[in-house]
Amino acid sequence: METKYIFVTGGVVSSLGKGIVAASVGRILKQRKLKVFMQKIDPYINIDPGTMSPYQHGEVYVTSDGAETDLDLGHYERFIDENLTQQSNVTAGRIYQSVIEKERKGLYNGTTVQVIPHVTDEIKARIFKVAQESKADVIITEIGGTVGDIESLAFIEAIRQIRYEKGKEQVAIIHTTLIPFLGAAGEFKTKPSQYSVKELLSLGIQPDILVCRSDAQVPSSILDKLSLFCNVPREYVLSLPDCSNIYQVPLVLAEQKIDLFLANLLKLKISSLDMKEWQTINNKIDDIKNETRIAIIAKYANLTDAYLSVIESLKIAGFNCNTKVKYDILDAEKLTVKNLKETLGKYEGIIVPGGFGARGIEGKILAINYARTHKIPFLGLCLGMQLACIEFARNVCKLENANSTEFDLQTPYPILDLLRGKSYSDQMGGTLRLGNYPATLKSNTLASKLYQKSIVEERHRHRYEFNNDFRQELSDKGLIFSGTYQEQDLVEIIELPSKVHPFFIASQFHPEFTSRINRPNPLFLGFIKAVTK
Known part of the structure; x- marks a missing residue:
């Protein structure tokens, strides 16, 4: 035809x-x-x-x-x-x-x-x-x-x-x-x-x-x-x-x-x-009575379209866990040490999605610290993974002023740095690391448990990568590097062990782009399952 x-x-x-x-x-x-x-x-x-x-x-x-x-x-x-x-x-x-x-x-x-x-x-x-x-x-x-x-x-x-x-x-x-x-x-x-x-x-x-x-x-x-x-x-x-x-x-x-x-x-x-x-x-969606409250800590407060795939992935995972996900997109710039507990205490899970630029970064790091120390289920996506590494370096490894060179070129501890092969003089459009790349998962980790396989392919959109100079130091303090792109030894997934935290995982890639109505992405499904427990 x-x-x-x-x-x-x-x-x-x-x-x-x-x-x-x-x-x-x-x-x-x-x-x-x-x-x-x-x-x-x-x-x-x-x-x-x-x-x-x-x-x-x-x-x-x-x-x-x-x-x-x-x-x-x-x-x-x-x-x-x-x-x-x-x-x-x-x-x-x-x-x-x-x-x-x-x-x-x-x-x-x-x-x-x-x-x-x-x-x-x-x-x-x-x-x-x-x-x-x-x-x-x-x-x-x-x-x-x-x-x-x-x-x-x-x-x-x-x-x-x-x-x-x-x-x-x-x-x-x-x-x-x-x-x-x-x-x-x-x-x-x-x-x-x-x-x-x-x-x-x-x-x-x-x-x-x-x-x-x-x-x-x-x-x-x-x-x-x-x-x-x-x-x-x-x-x-x-x-x-x-x-x-x-x-x-x-x-x-x-x-x-x-x-x-x-x-x-x-x-x-x-x-x-x-x-x-x-x-x-649709019948299942209509019959759901349970509700789950999730905080999305973001740069663009209440701008739903900026995080559309994240929101749909949360909803889809919720449908599969018999719960309706109620979310709030919170302005990261407004988070402070003083209002952190009051603001985040009512949520059952915390997500830090992807993004670019320095605005709201410190508020996102505060939210990640709150999720880690209060054992609230946490999912970091792209920038969310990078900031989780920075938070861990600052507060667990005691690397004062640890940062990404995206936000501070003079940081004494560049936990994140420009992707190898990239240049600050590159034009902006079309020069990111884009599309599918394979990640090899470490056995007996949360990542391998969620995906039920040893190699996964997910979609990427980022310009900075974890600096491997700090991998051993963070690993010694308990951070697990559970997924890597082996061809370049690039960190793809980090997590905390289950004995330390009930669900703390973050990916350099964007799992929200592969969620389907009848097949939620494993990271989102695992996150909502952890929340509903």
């Missing part, structure tokens, strides 16, 4: 949940025994989100092959349970960079380089390359931003051309749009969505399916009206109200037969739909 293409666009406002809709469609089609691959197109000029502030774009999600990508790829992987690649995130920056490089090499044979056809051809080439390399039955591509944004015009035009070239039986358009409810009038309003579809039509694209986002269930009369004014068959206008958790969305869309509509539009050969496992998971 020739590859089919589904494009997901958004209208009216951003943050409607296009990524969740796209991921849900991917899950449903996968349950129909189709091979699905997913892609996100972002219209910003950055090459990737690696240099962007979390305030701007949330977390940077890392693929197994080392791409720094949009956070929606995390949703894609958690929903469809497939490892995505460098090809799964396309930015305007990459497109224009490629076009300009070709122009400089004279590959356009002296023609004037323009948005059409050169930029649109480059966009199409990226989409078709994914189809060729993945051998997928269906490629689902989410277009970032909102229809009408000037940045998105070239991408919308590329979609129009793909549909024209491939034909309607090869390409389907799902438009996600907002149906606001005006409390004062007591009415749902369709006009914003009408204008959104009108904007798409003006660009040469007629959407095939409308997914109508709202706070509550939209009345049929409103969907009837939208169908009439947007030229979309009534059965293809779907309602998607807010759900209690994002993993309900595939069930809501499947109930409205979105997969059958896509099969009809694209002439897909599909097997019977089996959503039993997904339904069972």
Whole structure:
């Protein structure tokens, strides 16, 4: 079967949940025994989100092959349970960079380089390359931003051309749009969505399916009206109200037969739909009565998107331990010796996630010390592992002013130092240690017990490493180096022995990137199990 293409666009406002809709469609089609691959197109000029502030774009999600990508790829992987690649995130920056490089090499044979056809051809080439390399039955591509944004015009035009070239039986358009409810009038309003579809039509694209986002269930009369004014068959206008958790969305869309509509539009050969496992998971989530309170000690207080995969990994581990994880993202800068017990005493577990920069570092170290000395389950991720080493060096090994050279180049005890082979003069973007690397686990350790294997592969994103000059000294005082990347003798996991602490472990890698709804990452699962004890 020739590859089919589904494009997901958004209208009216951003943050409607296009990524969740796209991921849900991917899950449903996968349950129909189709091979699905997913892609996100972002219209910003950055090459990737690696240099962007979390305030701007949330977390940077890392693929197994080392791409720094949009956070929606995390949703894609958690929903469809497939490892995505460098090809799964396309930015305007990459497109224009490629076009300009070709122009400089004279590959356009002296023609004037323009948005059409050169930029649109480059966009199409990226989409078709994914189809060729993945051998997928269906490629689902989410277009970032909102229809009408000037940045998105070239991408919308590329979609129009793909549909024209491939034909309607090869390409389907799902438009996600907002149906606001005006409390004062007591009415749902369709006009914003009408204008959104009108904007798409003006660009040469007629959407095939409308997914109508709202706070509550939209009345049929409103969907009837939208169908009439947007030229979309009534059965293809779907309602998607807010759900209690994002993993309900595939069930809501499947109930409205979105997969059958896509099969009809694209002439897909599909097997019977089996959503039993997904339904069972959601039933289990709904039935959970227990709660667990976790403190996430972070630089960006209450900015959920900055730690999205960490939060989802906690929730998933909680589902598997019959507990709902309630978390607070605490501002590390506000932690002091005086307020530490009052602030952290109400939590059953403490996490220090990844990050960069010196802001809030001392507060995170205080939190790690509190978790260690009060025997509270602790999980450190990337920077969290580095700071756990610093805390141990300062307070157990008595190495006063021990630090990382990231924060203090003059520290007398550089427990963490720049990765071997890296330079302070390197450009910022794309120069980290990225993607999958193997870690060999020491036998009879917490790490080996959790993973139940001797070698694991996890994803990385860091610029600093543990300084092996201090390994023996910290080891002599009781810190266990339970995981290493043997090729470079690089520390990957540290922990405390069970006789000293019930659960204290930290990894240089990011285990949050490999948690799946039916398969929580072992470090998160072990952490929540320790907390619930």
